[in-house]
Amino acid sequence: xxxxxxxxxxxxxxxxxxxxxxxxxxxxxxxxxxxxxxxxxxxxxxxxxxxxxxxxxxxxxxxxxxxxxxxxxxxxxxxxxxxxxxxxxxxxxxxxxxxxxxxxxxxxxxxxxxxxxxxxxxxxxxxxxxxxxxxxxxxxxxxxxxxxxxxxxxxxxxxxxxxxxxxxxxxxxxxxxxxxxxxxxxxxxxxxxxxxxxxxxxxxxxxxxxxxxxxxxxxxxxxxxxxxxxxxxxxxxxxxxxxxxxxxxxxxxxxxxxxxxxxxxxxxxxxxxxxxxxxxxxxxxxxxxxxxxxxxxxxxxxxxxxxxxxxxxxxxxxxxxxxxxxxxxxxxxxxxxxxxxxxxxxxxxxx
Amino acid sequence: xxxxxxxxxxxxxxxxxxxxxxxxxxxxxxxxxxxxxxxxxxxxxxxxxxxxxxxxxxxxxxxxxxxxxxxxxxxxxxxxxxxxxxxxxxxxxxxxxxxxxxxxxxxxxxxxxxxxxxxxxxxxxxxxxxxxxxxxxxxxxxxxxxxxxxxxxxxxxxxxxxxxxxxxxxxxxxxxxxxxxxxxxxxxxxxxxxxxxxxxxxxxxxxxxxxxxxxxxxxxxxxxxxxxxxxxxxxxxxxxxxxxxxxxxxxxxxxxxxxxxxxxxxxxxxxxxxxxxxxxxxxxxxxxxxxxxxxxxxxxxxxxxxxxxxxxxxxxxxxxxxxxxxxxxxxxxxxx
Numbered sequence: 001x002x003x004x005x006x007x008x009x010x011x012x013x014x015x016x017x018x019x020x021x022x023x024x025x026x027x028x029x030x031x032x033x034x035x036x037x038x039x040x041x042x043x044x045x046x047x048x049x050x051x052x053x054x055x056x057x058x059x060x061x062x063x064x065x066x067x068x069x070x071x072x073x074x075x076x077x078x079x080x081x082x083x084x085x086x087x088x089x090x091x092x093x094x095x096x097x098x099x100x101x102x103x104x105x106x107x108x109x110x111x112x113x114x115x116x117x118x119x120x121x122x123x124x125x126x127x128x129x130x131x132x133x134x135x136x137x138x139x140x141x142x143x144x145x146x147x148x149x150x151x152x153x154x155x156x157x158x159x160x161x162x163x164x165x166x167x168x169x170x171x172x173x174x175x176x177x178x179x180x181x182x183x184x185x186x187x188x189x190x191x192x193x194x195x196x197x198x199x200x201x202x203x204x205x206x207x208x209x210x211x212x213x214x215x216x217x218x219x220x221x222x223x224x225x226x227x228x229x230x231x232x233x234x235x236x237x238x239x240x241x242x243x244x245x246x247x248x249x250x251x252x253x254x255x256x257x258x259x260x261x262x263x264x265x266x267x268x269x270x271x272x273x274x275x276x277x278x279x280x281x282x283x284x285x286x287x288x289x290x291x292x293x294x295x296x297x298x299x300x301x302x303x304x305x306x307x308x309x310x311x312x313x314x315x316x317x318x319x320x321x322x323x324x325x326x327x328x329x330x331x332x333x334x335x336x337x338x339x340x341x342x343x344x345x346x347x348x349x350x351x
Numbered sequence: 352x353x354x355x356x357x358x359x360x361x362x363x364x365x366x367x368x369x370x371x372x373x374x375x376x377x378x379x380x381x382x383x384x385x386x387x388x389x390x391x392x393x394x395x396x397x398x399x400x401x402x403x404x405x406x407x408x409x410x411x412x413x414x415x416x417x418x419x420x421x422x423x424x425x426x427x428x429x430x431x432x433x434x435x436x437x438x439x440x441x442x443x444x445x446x447x448x449x450x451x452x453x454x455x456x457x458x459x460x461x462x463x464x465x466x467x468x469x470x471x472x473x474x475x476x477x478x479x480x481x482x483x484x485x486x487x488x489x490x491x492x493x494x495x496x497x498x499x500x501x502x503x504x505x506x507x508x509x510x511x512x513x514x515x516x517x518x519x520x521x522x523x524x525x526x527x528x529x530x531x532x533x534x535x536x537x538x539x540x541x542x543x544x545x546x547x548x549x550x551x552x553x554x555x556x557x558x559x560x561x562x563x564x565x566x567x568x569x570x571x572x573x574x575x576x577x578x579x580x581x582x583x584x585x586x587x588x589x590x591x592x593x594x595x596x597x598x599x600x601x602x603x604x605x606x607x608x609x610x611x612x613x614x615x616x617x618x619x620x621x622x623x624x625x626x627x628x629x630x631x632x633x634x635x636x637x638x639x640x641x642x643x644x645x646x647x648x649x650x651x652x653x654x655x656x657x658x659x660x661x662x663x664x665x666x667x668x669x670x671x672x673x674x675x676x677x678x679x680x681x682x683x684x685x686x687x
Contacts, residue, residue, distance in 0.1 A: 029536025032469025032665045034529055084469070084664030095471040095663030110473040111434060112403045145402035148434070173403050175384045181402035241532020244384065254533075258387065265388035270370045272394030280383070280391045280398075287384060 003209040008050060009306045010320055012042035012205060015066040016303050017328040018075045022065060022082050022096070025332070026240050030339065031082050035096060035240040038066040043302030044168050044230040045070055047208025048136060051216045055133040057105035057122035059115040062097040063168075064108035067138060071104040076331035085338045113146025115139045116165065120152050123161035123225075134162040134219045141229070142173025144186050150193060156225035157194030163225040164215050165195060168202065170234045170294075175244050177290065190227035197227030203302045206309070233300035237291065248291035352549045357496045358524040361517060362388065364500035364554045365423065368507045369393050372421060375507055378408060379425025379461075385524070405435035409460065413443045413512075416458035421507060429462040429478050429516055443512035444487030455510040459503070464492070465518040465577055465628055466672055468530035468539055472661040475519065479576065480627075480634025482514050483606035489559055491604040492516040492576040496548045498603055501557030508556055518577045521545040540669075542581030560607030564616075568596035571622035571685055574613050574639060576602050579626040579673045586626075586678035595686055597624075605635055613639060614646040622651045622685045626673045631656035653681045 019037040026035045038045060041063075049070040052058065060067040068078050073089060081088030082096045090100055097110035107118060119137030126133040143149050144167060156163045167186060171178050187199055198211050208230055215226035237245040247254040262284075266277050298304050310317060355363065366389060369375045378399040383390045390398040401408040405426060412424040426432055432439060439460065446456050466475030483490045489511060493499040499517065506513035519525040520541055531537050565580065566587050573583040580601045587597040598616050602609055617623045623643060625636035636654035643650050655673045662668055670677075 026532075027534060027536065029534060032530070032537060033474070033663075034470055034532070081663075084662075084666070086664070092664035092667070093472075093660070093662045095469075097471055098473060098663070110471065111431070113434075142403045145404045145407075146434070147404065147406050174381050176381050176400050181400055239532065241534065243528065243533075246533050261388050262391055265366075266391040268366075268392050271392040272397065276394030276396070277391055280394055283383065283395070284387055284391065 001210055001213045003050065003206055005206060005306060005310055006312055006320070008046055008205055008209060009310060010324060011046045011050065011070055012303050012306060013321065013324045014075070014327065015042045015045060015069050017324055018069055018078065018331065019065060021328050021332045022079060023240055025079070025083065032084070033095065036063040036238065037236060037240065038063050039236060040170070040234040040296050040300070040302070041168050041202065041232045042066065043205035043208050043306070044166065044202040044232060045138070047205045048164070048166055048212040048228070050209060051213050052134070052136065055105070055126070055130045057119070057126065057133070057135040059118035059122060059135065059137045060099070060106065060108035061112065061115050061139050061143065062108070062110045064099050064138070065096055067108070068099050068101060068106060071101065071106045073101050073104060073106070075328060076334040079331050079335040080338050083335055083339055085335065087338055113139065113143040113149040115143070116149035116152030119163045119165070120155050120159070120161055123156065123163040124159065126162055132220055134164065134216055136164045136166060138166050138168065140173070141167055141169040141171070141178050141182070141186060144189065145173070145182060150189070153190055153193040153195045153225065153227070160222070160224045162219040162222065164212065164219055165190065165197070165225065165227045167227070167229045169229055169231045172238065174238050175242065175287070186229055187227070195225045195227045197229065199229045202230030202232040203300050203305055205302050205306045233294055233296055235294055235296040237294065244287055244291040245294070248288050251288070353552060354547065355496045355550045356523055356547045357499050357517070357521040357545060360496035360500035360550050361503055361522070362386070364503045365389060366392065367554050368504060369397060372507075374419060374421045375423065376420055377423040377425065378412070380427055382425055385528070405431055406438060409435035409438035410442065412458045413438050413446070413456055416456045417446060417454055421457050423459040423461055423507065426460060426462040428474055429464040429514070430473055430476050432460070432462065432478070432482070439482070439488065439512065440485050444485045447511060448487060456512050457510045458512050459506045460512070460514045462514070462516060463519045463522065463525045463529070464516040465520055466661055466668060467520040467578060468526060469663065469665040469668060470529055471663040474529070475661060477516070477577065477629035477657070479516060479605040480629045480638070483608075483635070487511065488606065489513045489604065490516065490606045491559060492518070493603060494518070494521070494545050494577055494580050494601055497550045498557060498563070500550055500554045502559070502603065504554040505556035505559060516577070518545070520578050542578060545578065545581050557603070559604040560609050561603065562609040562612040563601040563603055564598065564612070565601050566597065566599040568598040568620065570596045570620055571624055571682060572598045572600060572613065572616040572620045573624045573626055573678070573682070574600040574602055575626035576605060577628055579628045582673050582675055583626040583678055586675050586682065589675065589679050590682050595682060597682065608638065608642070610642040610646070613642060614648060617643055617648055617650050624678070624682055624685060625654040625656070626678055627654060627656040628672055629657060631658050651685050653685050655681050
């Protein structure tokens with residue numbers, strides 16, 4: 001199997017540009033609350049979802065905007081939903097963590113691990129109502145430590161469900177290094193629950209596409225669940241404004257107010273033995289160091305990597321990129337127009 | 352007296368408790384980053400990172416408490432207690448009763464709660480009524496820095512499980528973490544007295560089940576907790592200019608509930624208006640109505656509470672949460 005790399009690149013670039021636009025709106029204060037984006041994960045999202053068609057279902061986590069774009073939801077509806085517009089994907093009721101498209105059988109959740117059981121339910125319905133269709137769950141490696149996700153893997157094996165569990169592994173569970181709170185090997189863990197699978201470099205979109213294609217095809221043919229672990233680098237950390245990323249990017253401004261209390265706490269008369277306090281300070285320093293290192297370099301950027309491998313003319317590439325920019329600009333323009341209307345509308349909008 | 356923010360008061364009270372009692376340990380997701388100062392001072396054995404495994408670490412907190420520790424387990428948000436409800440509802444709440452009163456579970460579940468910063472209906476619920484429904488769990492929801500520190504001190508010293516709810520709009524740490532993310536382009540309607548205020552030089556426990564009378568009036572009684580009580584106080588100010596004199600009772604803990612103070616005040620005013628950021632049905636507001644009936648009082652009654660899933664859209668979010676317009680309208684209606 002070989003992907004249509006140009007088409008794959010277009011999808012990935014669309015996700016990147018939509019999410020960059022959402023980030024811009026968030027920084028402008030037009031979007032409230034948290035904002036979890038998948039910048040850096042495009043190779044995984046597109047490489048997997050490119051294999052889905054009508055009747056297939058997808059369970060997304062709190063980082064679901066790209067997944068919705070890739071399933072064919074109108075980007076304008078997503079941007080509007082992020083802004084809380086009454087004409088957004090969910091009438092402005094859900095926000096970016098709670099995106100739902102019944103038409104696409106695509107549902108997201110802000111609860112870590114919840115995509116696992118959801119995908120099992122989608123897969124059960126697929127098995128009984130739509131043979132040959134599958135369900136895909138997306139989650140981070142931090143979610144691998146949620147009981148409900150491990151239970152879901154076992155359930156998928158017990159019921160022989162057509163599910164692909166996709167673990168996007170950036171090594172960080174919120175702002176904690178996953179390795180420090182995770183026992184064993186994730187691949188082995190899934191296998192222990194009867195779900196075999198593969199590990200891939202998520203920055204290599206074509207490789208993700210090939211491996212995901214095999215696993216999804218297996219599931220379609222009734223050969224049970226599979227697990228795909230794909231590594232990635234997310235330059236924005238857990239969410240926009242991630243405190244560790246902020247501290248790493250502007251250490252002076254961010255650390256200055258914290259440093260006094262931190263040093264005072266470490267030097268307090270009562271507390272742990274000095275060696276432990278020094279160890280704590282060391283760990284805090286290394287947390288910040290890790291944040292500095294999560295820049296999206298060319299080797300880790302799936303979009304730039306695939307772009308280099310394309311074999312189309314530069315004119316065609318420019319045209320493609322121009323088209324994508326146009327689609328995203330149009331979505332944002334629609335959302336901004338709708339924002340003005342929304343101010344008048346929302347006061348009388350019901351549920 | 353010292354001056355502190357809500358978040359500083361909580362951290363200061365925790366540090367005091369950890370200094371005076373070696374058995375106090377904290378654990379939760381990201382705590383070594385979120386509680387950096389405590390981590391630097393008390394080290395990794397007492398400030399412990401957890402995986403994103405709420406049911407495991409809350410369940411572990413129950414047994415750790417049974418076996419001699421005094422854990423303060425942090426759920427980032429009370430919404431996430433649903434993932435670990437079994438530990439709290441079927442275990443922490445019941446061990447003392449099951450053991451014939453011979454085995455206690457001295458643990459604190461610390462969690463953010465409450466809306467007003469636009470994070471959607473799965474990340475800003477109050478849930479205090481739902482939790483208080485379970486016998487064996489105490490539920491506190493402080494509205495000022497002084498109450499936050501005093502109630503946390505009491506919660507850690509308590510021999511049973513206590514859910515300590517810190518409002519995300521009052522805590523500058525949570526609001527920065529979950530709301531603004533370092534942005535200066537967003538603003539919130541933060542009650543001033545809740546965000547910052549005077550606190551004692553040394554924390555002393557505040558007894559649960561004792562309401563604080565924030566304002567004494569003669570025409571109606573308003574009662575609630577958290578940010579809702581600040582909104583009620585603002586509304587009382589507006590109402591006083593219209594000649595309506597309202598009491599404002601900050602219940603401070605939902606379980607135990609200070610029924611006597613509420614009934615006593617309503618006996619004078621003849622009217623109760625409950626202001627509740629939690630869901631309206633089967634919760635605090637209904638419980639307070641029952642309290643009046645049980646006390647043999649006949650009073651006029653109304654409630655301003657959350658009636659459905661909180662919408663993400665900040666405009667409709669504000670309308671869904673108790674706000675000054677809804678509170679004053681309900682109060683005027685009671686006076687008719």
